[in-house]
Amino acid sequence: MQDSGIQVLFQGINFVRLLEGLWVSLKLALVSMAFSMVLGFLMGILMAGRNRIVGFVCRVYLEIVRIMPQLVLLFLVYFGAAKHLGIDISGELAAVIVFSFWGTAEMGDLVRSALISIPKHQYESGYSLGLSRMQLYRHIILPQTFRRLLPSAVNLLTRMIKTTSLAVLIGVVEVVKVGKQIIDASRYENPKAALWIYGTIFILYFAVCFPISKLSTVLEKKLQV
Amino acid sequence: MKKRLLGMVLVFMLFAAALSACGSSKTEQTGGGATARSLEDIKTAGTIRIGVFSDKNPFGYVDANGEVQGYDVYFAKRIAKDLLGSEDTVEFVYVEAANRVEYLQSAKVDIILANFTVTGERAEKVDFALPYMKVALGVVSPDDALITEVEQLNGKTLIVVKGTTAEAYFGENYPDISLLKFDEYQEAYDALLDGRGDAFSTDNTEVLAWALQNQGFTVGVESVGSLDVIAPAVQKGNTELLNWINEEIKALAEEQFFHKNFEETLEPVYGSSVNADNLVVEGGEL
CATH class of the missing domain: 3.40.190.10 (Periplasmic binding protein-like II)
Structure with a gap:
């Protein structure tokens, strides 16, 4: 058979290294997403509230996050903090900070839009039943919000998993970087390995993101009233 | 609508302020900030x-x-x-x-x-x-018409990649060599394999590695042109x-x-x- 380059995948511990890289990507995304969920919920509630100043501050934050490329934020946190403030943090930590910063803003906006999409009569009926503000949110508004939020939150998570590949520029060796290392190490003996390695990475991303999307569909159905 | 506009203007101003702060901190950053370990x-x-x-x-x-x-x-x-x-x-x-x-x-x-x-x-x-370490240009050519001196290329066709030092060097110093230019390395190597040029030149590390993988080709000129050091x-x-x-x-x-x-x-x-x-x-x- 012609030398196709697929054997590069199974040389040494190459495949295990790819899986380890995938775990790094996943870990970054999941930890950042956990922070984004908690903080994003708070932010969404604040944004949906009636306080104009709070709303404005949140709006500014959201716009900054949307305007600034994540790469710039990564460089600012990783190199900038060390250069100007003397704070030396690891690449992983810097990535978690930046992705949480980004995720919180996006999540906040999603929560906000989910909250205001709940019809006014839901609030009014709740109050007329004699529920307090806390009880109203706890039993009526948040459960409905959560259901509406699920698809877009899952979408954000899969986006986050894919965006972790940017972290390579601050020294985090994740799955795409491992792939590049493998391709380059075999560049002279197996110039055609690139297709196989990138193909494998594609499948790995799919294998991770697809079940997550599937899970959200299942949950969505389950939570349907 | 008006409020949104005001908001955008404010965001913009905030941004400009942040940017200028960054700029000024950069200029005064010489001794301060992160000092390397002694x-x-x-x-x-x-x-x-x-x-x-x-x-x-x-x-x-x-x-x-x-x-x-x-x-x-x-x-x-x-x-x-x-x-x-x-x-x-x-x-x-x-x-x-x-x-x-x-x-x-x-x-x-x-x-x-x-x-x-x-x-x-x-x-x-x-x-x-x-x-x-040092890097210069190398010239690779087929074994049956090996180029060992740059002068042998006069009147012949040399393949180069656009934007490389090879293009600049041969263009300026050897007007008698006709250059065949390509956008990408792969195209250039293919052209050499097809015999569309007499030789190909780029960084010597690059052509040396390529010649070893391709039978029938040798780097006749291993170091020519301006020397870069590493x-x-x-x-x-x-x-x-x-x-x-x-x-x-x-x-x-x-x-x-x-x-x-x-x-x-x-x-x-x-x-x-x-x-x-x-x-x-x-x-x-x-």
């Missing part, structure tokens, strides 16, 4: 952080067992051994071409050994030690460490260290017929 600090810590490439075979790459290897890495290990007594004291940091300067400026590494070509622009931002870099102003590296490079010339390094790391890729003196610099002397 020689003493490194010795006390017992480890040295060296930035290398992890995907630039054969200078710095990770092999199938996950071990970092290459010409730069070989030197990095020697530095650790001579400075701290053991090769295991080196902590490799994987850098990218685009962030090598940042790594030094933010003091996240002590030394960069990542195939770092010395240029005037870079020398303003980092301090380069003595060179340990050197270790440290943070600007870290003179103590810089001097130590310079002394180290001079001392290593005694045992022809970089020739040995060449045999171990580069020869498997470039082949044994290559003259090491065309790539290797001993004792920082060109």
